[in-house]
Amino acid sequence: MSSALETRNIKRTYQMGKVTVAALRGVSLEIKEGDFVAILGPSGSGKSTLLHVLGGLDRPDGGEVLIDGISLYALNDNKLTDLRLQKIGFVFQFFNLLPRLTALRNVELPLTLANVSEQESVKKAGEMLELVGLGDRVTHRPTELSGGEQQRVAIARALINDPKIILADEPTGNLDTTTGGEIVRLMQRLNKEKRQTFVVVTHDPSVAENADRILFLKDGLIQGEKKGFGGMHH
Amino acid sequence: MRRKQILAMAWGNMKLRRFRTSLTTLGVVIGITAIIGLASLGEGFRVTIKQQMEQGFELNVLTVMSGGLLTGVPSFFTDDDIQNISKIDGVILATPLIQKSDVKLFNDDKASTPLVMLAVNFSEFWTIYTDRLVFENGSLPQSIKNDTTVIGYNVQYYTENESFAYPGQNITIQMTLRRVPPPARRENFTFNLAGTIGKSGAAGFINFDDTVFVPIDTVRKLYNTSSSDMIFVRLANPSYSDVVAKKIEDRFGAEGQVRVLVPATFLEQVETILSMLQIFLTSIASIALLVAGLGIMNIMTVSVMERTREIGILKAIGARSRTILAIFLTEAAMIGLIGGAIGLPLGYAVAQVMGRFLFRFSAEVTPKRSIITGSSTHPLSEVSPILTPEWVVIAIVFAMGVSILFGWYPARKAAKLDPVKALRYE
Numbered sequence: 150m151s152s153a154l155e156t157r158n159i160k161r162t163y164q165m166g167k168v169t170v171a172a173l174r175g176v177s178l179e180i181k182e183g184d185f186v187a188i189l190g191p192s193g194s195g196k197s198t199l200l201h202v203l204g205g206l207d208r209p210d211g212g213e214v215l216i217d218g219i220s221l222y223a224l225n226d227n228k229l230t231d232l233r234l235q236k237i238g239f240v241f242q243f244f245n246l247l248p249r250l251t252a253l254r255n256v257e258l259p260l261t262l263a264n265v266s267e268q269e270s271v272k273k274a275g276e277m278l279e280l281v282g283l284g285d286r287v288t289h290r291p292t293e294l295s296g297g298e299q300q301r302v303a304i305a306r307a308l309i310n311d312p313k314i315i316l317a318d319e320p321t322g323n324l325d326t327t328t329g330g331e332i333v334r335l336m337q338r339l340n341k342e343k344r345q346t347f348v349v350v351t352h353d354p355s356v357a358e359n360a361d362r363i364l365f366l367k368d369g370l371i372q373g374e375k376k377g378f379g380g381m382h383h
Numbered sequence: 384m385r386r387k388q389i390l391a392m393a394w395g396n397m398k399l400r401r402f403r404t405s406l407t408t409l410g411v412v413i414g415i416t417a418i419i420g421l422a423s424l425g426e427g428f429r430v431t432i433k434q435q436m437e438q439g440f441e442l443n444v445l446t447v448m449s450g451g452l453l454t455g456v457p458s459f460f461t462d463d464d465i466q467n468i469s470k471i472d473g474v475i476l477a478t479p480l481i482q483k484s485d486v487k488l489f490n491d492d493k494a495s496t497p498l499v500m501l502a503v504n505f506s507e508f509w510t511i512y513t514d515r516l517v518f519e520n521g522s523l524p525q526s527i528k529n530d531t532t533v534i535g536y537n538v539q540y541y542t543e544n545e546s547f548a549y550p551g552q553n554i555t556i557q558m559t560l561r562r563v564p565p566p567a568r569r570e571n572f573t574f575n576l577a578g579t580i581g582k583s584g585a586a587g588f589i590n591f592d593d594t595v596f597v598p599i600d601t602v603r604k605l606y607n608t609s610s611s612d613m614i615f616v617r618l619a620n621p622s623y624s625d626v627v628a629k630k631i632e633d634r635f636g637a638e639g640q641v642r643v644l645v646p647a648t649f650l651e652q653v654e655t656i657l658s659m660l661q662i663f664l665t666s667i668a669s670i671a672l673l674v675a676g677l678g679i680m681n682i683m684t685v686s687v688m689e690r691t692r693e694i695g696i697l698k699a700i701g702a703r704s705r706t707i708l709a710i711f712l713t714e715a716a717m718i719g720l721i722g723g724a725i726g727l728p729l730g731y732a733v734a735q736v737m738g739r740f741l742f743r744f745s746a747e748v749t750p751k752r753s754i755i756t757g758s759s760t761h762p763l764s765e766v767s768p769i770l771t772p773e774w775v776v777i778a779i780v781f782a783m784g785v786s787i788l789f790g791w792y793p794a795r796k797a798a799k800l801d802p803v804k805a806l807r808y809e
Contacts, residue, residue: 206699207803226569227703232700245806249395261388262701306700 150216153314153346154203159212161198161369169317172198173209174369180314185340185347187357189322196350199366203348204316234262238307240317244299246291246306252278256305263310267302277305281335297328299348304335305369308345317349320339321356327383333359337379352374384706396686404718407675407682410563411722412729415670415782418729421668422778423768424738425661431766433654440646442587444511447631448642456609464635465614471630473623475534478507479611481602483595489555489571490536490545490548495541497534498593500556502602505531511617512583516591521550521578531741532556532574533596539579548576556595560606572605588644621647672781675722676789679715683793687711694797695805704798715790716783723782727775734768 161173172195181270190196201207202212205221214221216236221229239245246255253274259272278287280302291299300320307315317336321329333356334350340347349360357363359378398405449459449467460479481502488495505527509516519539524531532554539547548554552572561567574597575694603609618627628643635641640678694707720784 201803204699206806227705229700230698230703233699241700241806245692245699247693247696249399258697259700262384262706264385267385267387310701358632 151182152179153182153184153217154178154348155215157213159202159214160381161195161197161202161207161209162370170368173180173202176366176369176371177212178364178371180346180348181345182313183340185337185359185361186302186364187351187360187362187377188348188350188364188366189354189357190269190350190352191204192352194246194366195367195369196352200316200318200348200350204237204239205229213267217273235261235310236313237312238312240300240307240315240320241305242319244291244296244323246292246299247300251288251290252283252294252302255291255302256309258306259310274305274309277309278302280308281305282340296324297331300324300328300332301335304334304339308339308343312345314348317347318352319351320349321351321353326355329353329356332379384702384709389706389709389713392710393717396444396690397714400686402646403682407678407719408722408725410675410678411672411719411782411786412726413741414668414675414785415726415778416730416733417668417671417722418665418781419727419770419774419778420737420768421465421664421771422661422774423620423731424734424766425657425664425771426771426774427655427734427738427766430656430769432657433558433650435651438584440514440650441512441621442646442650443616443618444586444646445616445624445628446586446588446644446704447616448585448612450640450642455634458643460611460614462609465611467634468614468616469629469757471627474616475617475619476507476510476617477547478504478511478615478617479599480508480613481606482589482612482613483495483558483602483606485559487557488547488593489557489790490552493542493545493547495538497538497595499589500558500595500597500602501589501600502597504599505533505799508596508615511615512586512591515586516580516585517583519579519581521576524577527598528575529598529601530572530574531598533577534579535590535592535594535596536580536582537592538595539771546579548579550576550801551580552576556597556607561631570605575602600783601730624648637766672785676785679718679786680792683711683715683790686714687793687797690797691800691805691808694800695808698800698802699806705784707800708794708798711792711794715758715786715794718790719783719786720779722786723779728746730778731768731770736772738766738768801805 156176156178159173159176160171163172178201188196190201198207202209205214205216208222216232219232221232224232228369247258250258253271256277257270257274260273265273275284275287276298278284281304283298283301283305286294286298286302289298291302294302299354304315304320315336320336321332324332336347336349349356351357358377359379361379363375363377364371365373402775447460458481462479464622465477465479468474483500484498486497486500488497505523509523519536523533534547552575554576555571556574557569557571559567559569580591582653585591599611616627618630624645624647628645631643632641698704699706
């Protein structure tokens with residue numbers, strides 16, 4: 150199986166006033182296509198920074214990120230933006246839906262940005278909402294949806310462009326345990342059904358334990374790895 | 384991103400902040416209203432003045448005066464001068480004129496005071512001003528006698544609702560004859576009234592309504608002179624004006640010896656001044672639009688801050704900087720377009736109202752007779768504003784241009800936001 154994502158020795162430091170914070174201190178990892186990987190770490194371990202760097206949102210100070218064999222940060226801003234649109238789907242802790250758009254329009258947004266015709270994009274967005282179990286919430290706006298429903302919309306939006314990889318940043322962090330469990334199960338189902346690669350960053354071991362692989366991040370370094378329940382079923 | 388969607392997003396945001404957007408748009412409306420109001424009023428004013436002046440000037444008639452004073456030095460021109468001028472190419476006719484201002488008219492016990500007595504060659508002078516000097520009573524006799532006279536409208540109706548004299552009647556003209564040595568003495572002469580002319584207005588510096596016409600030969604004899612004060616020159620075509628005027632000036636040698644009043648040039652100068660006035664007024668009005676532009680800049684800077692997170696989301700999922708820029712600039716352009724579309728008819732309406740009332744008021748306070756319009760028949764009581772297609776285009780382009788220009792800075796700021804920081808923004 151080829152690798153969907155590969156990093157080589159990524160480093161990222163921040164300037165916080167006069168203090169230099171080393172958020173990532175040389176992270177190298179490889180994620181195979183179709184894998185469901187959890188990156189587990191305490192807060193302040195550099196999880197979010199790593200996810201942003203993996204997703205092409207934050208240029209590292211050193212190292213390389215390859216998605217589908219393409220070195221992200223060798224691209225200019227426009228090419229990098231286009232690559233995010235084509236190959237990466239994001240799921241955030243705070244859902245990050247556009248408040249004024251309906252569920253359907255939110256899901257459709259990446260297709261709109263990619264200049265897909267309205268007729269086609271509306272049809273696909275409808276199907277995707279059906280897939281995440283929100284076929285009856287198409288015309289609802291984010292404020293009219295529960296947290297779990299909003300996160301489902303966000304997942305549908307992340308999947309709509311059929312990306313190479315889905316990057317989720319604490320996807321259950323803003324949900325109660327039951328709903329969080331449902332969201333994790335949904336992502337796992339999509340991982341199995343659509344052979345979609347998932348990388349989930351979390352501090353919650355109960356979320357991580359169902360992944361195929363669990364990577365432990367601490368102090369800006371991968372400190373270890375083990376198989377999750379998902380991996381054991383293979 | 385699809386154009387329609389960019390438009391929808393910009394429009395959606397405007398709708399969401401309806402009150403704020405309306406106020407910003409109102410700024411543009413006021414700016415465009417001011418510009419269009421003043422521009423169309425200025426255009427109407429220019430056209431009205433031009434029309435009135437064209438009525439006041441025969442474009443194919445040049446007036447030759449001696450240099451110096453407003454109406455020149457008296458008794459400057461000889462009959463040779465007139466002969467020479469009439470030989471210039473393009474000149475149909477050159478005719479002399481003597482004007483005397485210290486005259487009085489009597490008809491038995493009735494008196495009338497013309498402002499000026501014009502001594503002319505009747506047949507030549509009426510050839511030049513056929514269309515203007517139309518008889519209200521009587522007519523020009525076949526053969527002009529020494530005592531033939533014609534009076535203007537204001538002379539005939541010097542006393543309100545009462546005619547001064549009728550054709551065929553004898554009237555007395557009292558002239559002040561200046562002799563060498565002084566003193567001057569007043570003498571009465573009897574003339575026979577051939578006719579009276581209707582309202583005719585002015586040509587250059589002479590108002591025909593305040594005039595008594597007498598034969599030039601008679602006046603020359605009485606005043607013992609063979610010269611004349613002015614020469615009226617009729618051209619075959621107004622386009623010869625400048626060339627003929629130059630030739631006449633050259634004929635009198637030294638510069639400043641004579642002045643040739645060229646109506647076409649004078650009209651052009653007045654029109655230039657009016658155009659400049661119009662541009663000046665619209666420039667001032669443009670300041671209102673610039674202030675509106677600052678309003679747009681202000682409101683959009685706030686809007687970008689409020690929507691930082693939204694911009695972050697869009698950029699994270701793959702919206703290029705250009706797309707973000709387009710969304711915000713579209714919003715600015717729409718404010719400009721809507722403001723312009725409302726301001727355009729509003730400005731024209733304001734101009735209509737002002738054209739009707741402002742000039743009516745000023746017509747009441749200004750004297751009825753002015754040197755520019757000459758005629759007392761059409762005081763400038765109403766100006767119809769004129770909205771030319773050019774100004775429509777200028778207004779809309781200017782409204783959108785200013786909006787986009789001032790929207791550029793905040794839009795640029797939005798487009799350059801770092802997605803990670805924008806996503807963290809609370």
